[in-house]
Amino acid sequence: MKKNRFGASPIGLDSLVDIVSNNVGILVILTVFMALISLLDPPEYIQEEKKDDLLTTKKIIIPWAHFSQKSSLLFLIRDNHLLYFDRSLVYQQLKSELKYTDKPESQFEFSEYSVDLLVESSNWHCLDFHPKPQAGEWWHQVKSLDLLTSQYSPSEFYFFFWVDSNSFDLFREVRDYLREKNFESGWKPVLKKSALQYCTDASRFLNFQPQ
Numbered sequence: 001m002k003k004n005r006f007g008a009s010p011i012g013l014d015s016l017v018d019i020v021s022n023n024v025g026i027l028v029i030l031t032v033f034m035a036l037i038s039l040l041d042p043p044e045y046i047q048e049e050k051k052d053d054l055l056t057t058k059k060i061i062i063p064w065a066h067f068s069q070k071s072s073l074l075f076l077i078r079d080n081h082l083l084y085f086d087r088s089l090v091y092q093q094l095k096s097e098l099k100y101t102d103k104p105e106s107q108f109e110f111s112e113y114s115v116d117l118l119v120e121s122s123n124w125h126c127l128d129f130h131p132k133p134q135a136g137e138w139w140h141q142v143k144s145l146d147l148l149t150s151q152y153s154p155s156e157f158y159f160f161f162w163v164d165s166n167s168f169d170l171f172r173e174v175r176d177y178l179r180e181k182n183f184e185s186g187w188k189p190v191l192k193k194s195a196l197q198y199c200t201d202a203s204r205f206l207n208f209q210p211q
């Protein structure tokens with residue numbers, strides 16, 4: 001065999017073929033060996049038991065937000081209390097004051113909350129509600145819902161709730177109760193410092209989406 005200029009003998013083509021053949025042969029033997037092991041000791045598959053019993057299947061209702069032309073009945077759920085903001089009381093007091101003055105008060109006090117009135121035009125005003133501490137009814141002693149559901153029609157009114165972060169469980173119970181009465185309900189999560197504002201302009205339909 002002829003040496004190259006560095007003094008090393010080049011590897012012949014036959015030697016290279018032998019090396020590749022030996023490696024391929026070893027891989028084939030290992031593959032066959034692993035296949036035999038898997039056939040002799042197959043893995044155990046655990047089949048999950050399927051439950052097709054419709055009675056045990058829990059139905060999940062996913063609410064879809066949509067706009068509504070119905071009138072809203074406003075509530076706050078906080079500290080497991082349910083507080084109804086009766087807008088008619090504000091308008092009655094405002095109407096009473098307008099009999100004596102052209103510039104009525106912009107703040108109204110009630111037993112469980114106060115209201116700030118902001119008038120932008122003859123067709124647009126806002127009401128800011130400020131609940132007092134521990135105002136409202138305990139859920140299991142609530143009478144306002146029964147009264148309102150019997151007084152108003154679900155085709156004309158829906159219930160809207162500002163829901164504090166500590167009272168979501170109560171809100172779900174109230175919503176289920178209203179569903180049984182065929183009323184729609186909308187909600188918005190709030191904090192203690194969040195504004196509770198109702199406005200009569202078109203933007204209220206963006207803020208209050210019954211579900």
